[in-house]
Structure formats: structure tokens, C-alpha cells
Amino acid sequence: MPDHVLRSPQVSDAVWDRSDFPDSSTWTVVLTGAERAEIVEAARADAADASRLFPTLRSRCGQWAQTLNSGCGFVLLRGFPVDELDAAEVERAYLALGSMLGEPVSQDRDGAVLTHIRDERIARTDPTVRLYRTRERQDFHTDGSDLVALLCLQKAAAGGESWIASSAAIYNEVLRRRPDLLEVLYSPMPWDRNGEEAAGDPPYFELAPLNDIGGAPRLFFISWYIRxxxxxxxxxxxxxxxxxxxELVETIANxxxxxxxxxxxxxxxxxxNNGRILHARNAYRDDPDLDRRRHLLRLWLTAASVPSVAEPLRSGIPQR
Incomplete structure (x- = not known):
């Protein structure tokens, strides 16, 4: 990047800090009884496109998309009816709901569009064991799609809190503290493919953590992949x-x-919205009963009309 490039602080609703959200009510959307009933109906309907069965939630999804793509970049929905559905119905309804916000994309080389996030009781002996399969802390990062959704099925016995931060606010702070390092983030860095590469492909790819997309800087960041x-x-x-x-990005976010x-x-x-938000997960302790361990369902979604992160990862991990 030429030394004479001048960067300006970002000014948008995507720039926020903790003081803008004094308590959880400022980001939580509680689903109504009628909306929960729509989700249950969609889960049990014999329809090729269950998302057609969301007459009320469809308009609400438009509001959430506006917040995700043009606002603060995150939302928490409370009350998805996991208590009224069996496991298969939960997955069906969750996919249908997510499909109103974007297209589900593959999260691993096997082509899975739904990933079970839980401690699999395995040791992370090398980078091919992805952190979400353990109880370890995950520092601030983004995922390989425009949007990421996490549905909580069971919470941890202790810990496991989610921390989220505005990547635009972090961009501005890096610019304020160390503009020279901001330019470093615009330069390509190597990323480990964690064993997800196809036969014959190199085990790493190169991508700058910062890219300008749609006229705005977008931070795609998974520091341990780079290291x-x-x-x-x-x-x-x-x-x-x-x-x-x-290290500076991690320091500011924390x-x-x-x-x-x-x-x-x-x-x-x-x-x-992965182009606007960095997220982290604290380490956690599980219940000894495996059926009561922390359990989330993850969706990666590509929002075709509003690209948020840079290729090659915004469309998920290619199936091998």
C-alpha cells in the first residue's frame, strides 16, 4: 500500500461501542406467540419451501436485514420454540428462517450447512481440529460468510458468553493509534486452510484482513488461521x-x-454481519451429562444483494 494513502475514520451506524448498548434490551427481539406459532407450523408443514409459511416473520426479517446490513450489524432473537419441536423440526424451521435472510452455504469440506457447536471431548492437537469443537476460548474473529447465525439449544453450566465488537469502531481505533499498522492490515497475509483444501491445492491461501467492499472497509479476521x-x-x-x-486488533476488541x-x-x-462484527466466545464448563452440554446450531448465510466480506470465503468452504 503506498505511503501516501489517506484513510478517514468510518462514520455510520456500524460504528458503536459498549456505551451505545447499556443493557440487553437494546439488542434483543422477543418473538411473539404468533411468531413462535408460525415457526412451529413451518417446521411441521409438508412444503418444498417452508419459508412461504412465515407471513408475519417475513416482514420482520426485512427489519432485521436492515439492522444487519445498514445498522449496528447484529440482532438477538429470543424465543425460538426449541421447547415445542423435536430435533429434526428445529433444524427444518431454523433453515427456513435463515433462508429468508440469505442462502445457507457450506461450513466444511463435507458440505454441511448446519453445524453442531459443542465440545466433542477431543484435544486440539493441531489446527485441523477446529476450535468450535472444543470448550476453549475463541478470540475475536469473523466467519466465512456474509452472515452467521447461532441458535442456542442448551447453555453451558458456566461460561461460554459471546462477546461482540464493531469492526468499524476497531478500524477507527487502529487508525487513531497506529495508522501504519492499518496499512499492514490491507496487505495480503497467509491463512491456514486447516486441512479443508482439495487434493493438489496449497494448504494455505493469501488474503488481506482489510478490504474495501462496497465503498467501505471490511475486516475479515481469524488471527489463529493466519498464525x-x-x-x-x-x-x-x-x-x-x-x-x-x-495483536492490536485483538487488544482493542478485548x-x-x-x-x-x-x-x-x-x-x-x-x-x-461478518463484515461489521467481530465475535468471541469465552471458555466454558459443561454439565457432566453429555445430553446437557452446551449446544448451538450454526448457519452461514450469503446475502447475495449485500456482500459483506471478501472472497474466497464469503461463500463458505467448498465441498470436496
Missing amino acids: DSQRHPRAPRLTAEQHEAL EANFHVEMVFEPGDVQIL
Whole structure:
């Protein structure tokens, strides 16, 4: 990036800090009895396109899409009727609801569009064991799609809180503190593919964490993917400045005034715009009973009309 490039602070509803959301009521949408009934009906209907069965929720989805794409970039829905549906019905209704916001895309090399987020009681011995399969903390990051949705089926015995932060506010703070490192974030960095690559493909790809999309900076950030790339001898070596830039983003996002905390209850659906929000998960402790362990259902959605993150990952992980 040329030294003479001038960056300006972002000014939009996507720029926010903790003081803008003093309590959970400012981001929570409680589903009404009629809306819950629509979800139950859709789950049990014999229809090729169950989303047609959401006459009330369809207009509400338009409001949520406006918030996600043009507003603060996140919403929490409370009251998805997990208590009235069996496991298959929950998945069917959740997919139908998500499909009104975008197209579900693959989250792994097997082509799964619904991922069960829970501790699988396996050790993360190398980067091919993705962090969501453990109880470990996940630092601030984005996912490989325009939108990510998480439906809580069972909460943890302790911990597991979700922290979210405005990537635009972090951009502005990096610009204020270290404009030189902002330019570093616009330069390509190597990313580990975590064993998801096709046969013959390199085990890493290169992408700048910051890209201008639709006239605005968009931060695509998974720092451990970038650091893990260094296990591959042919991957470009990270410079001291690149390490420093990654650490600065993490430092700012973890400062208390830059993020808000969400505590999931069963039936909560968190929806985030990956181009506007960084999210983190705290480590957690599970109930000894495997049937009572923390359990979320994840959807990745591509919003065709409003691209939020850069390729190659906004359309999910290609099926192999």
C-alpha cells in the first residue's frame, strides 16, 4: 500500500461501542406467540419451501436485514420454540428462517450447512481440529460468510458468553493509534486452510484482513488461521509488523468499552454481519451429562444483494 494513502475514520451506524448498548434490551427481539406459532407450523408443514409459511416473520426479517446490513450489524432473537419441536423440526424451521435472510452455504469440506457447536471431548492437537469443537476460548474473529447465525439449544453450566465488537469502531481505533499498522492490515497475509483444501491445492491461501467492499472497509479476521499458516514451509513468513497488527486488533476488541456481552438462553438466535462484527466466545464448563452440554446450531448465510466480506470465503468452504 503506498505511503501516501489517506484513510478517514468510518462514520455510520456500524460504528458503536459498549456505551451505545447499556443493557440487553437494546439488542434483543422477543418473538411473539404468533411468531413462535408460525415457526412451529413451518417446521411441521409438508412444503418444498417452508419459508412461504412465515407471513408475519417475513416482514420482520426485512427489519432485521436492515439492522444487519445498514445498522449496528447484529440482532438477538429470543424465543425460538426449541421447547415445542423435536430435533429434526428445529433444524427444518431454523433453515427456513435463515433462508429468508440469505442462502445457507457450506461450513466444511463435507458440505454441511448446519453445524453442531459443542465440545466433542477431543484435544486440539493441531489446527485441523477446529476450535468450535472444543470448550476453549475463541478470540475475536469473523466467519466465512456474509452472515452467521447461532441458535442456542442448551447453555453451558458456566461460561461460554459471546462477546461482540464493531469492526468499524476497531478500524477507527487502529487508525487513531497506529495508522501504519492499518496499512499492514490491507496487505495480503497467509491463512491456514486447516486441512479443508482439495487434493493438489496449497494448504494455505493469501488474503488481506482489510478490504474495501462496497465503498467501505471490511475486516475479515481469524488471527489463529493466519498464525497457524506458519506451520507450512512454503507459506510467506509473517513480519513483525503483521504480528503487531494482529495483536492490536485483538487488544482493542478485548477492551471492555469496545464490546458487549451476550449470555445465551435456549431459544436465542444471535445473527451477525461478518463484515461489521467481530465475535468471541469465552471458555466454558459443561454439565457432566453429555445430553446437557452446551449446544448451538450454526448457519452461514450469503446475502447475495449485500456482500459483506471478501472472497474466497464469503461463500463458505467448498465441498470436496
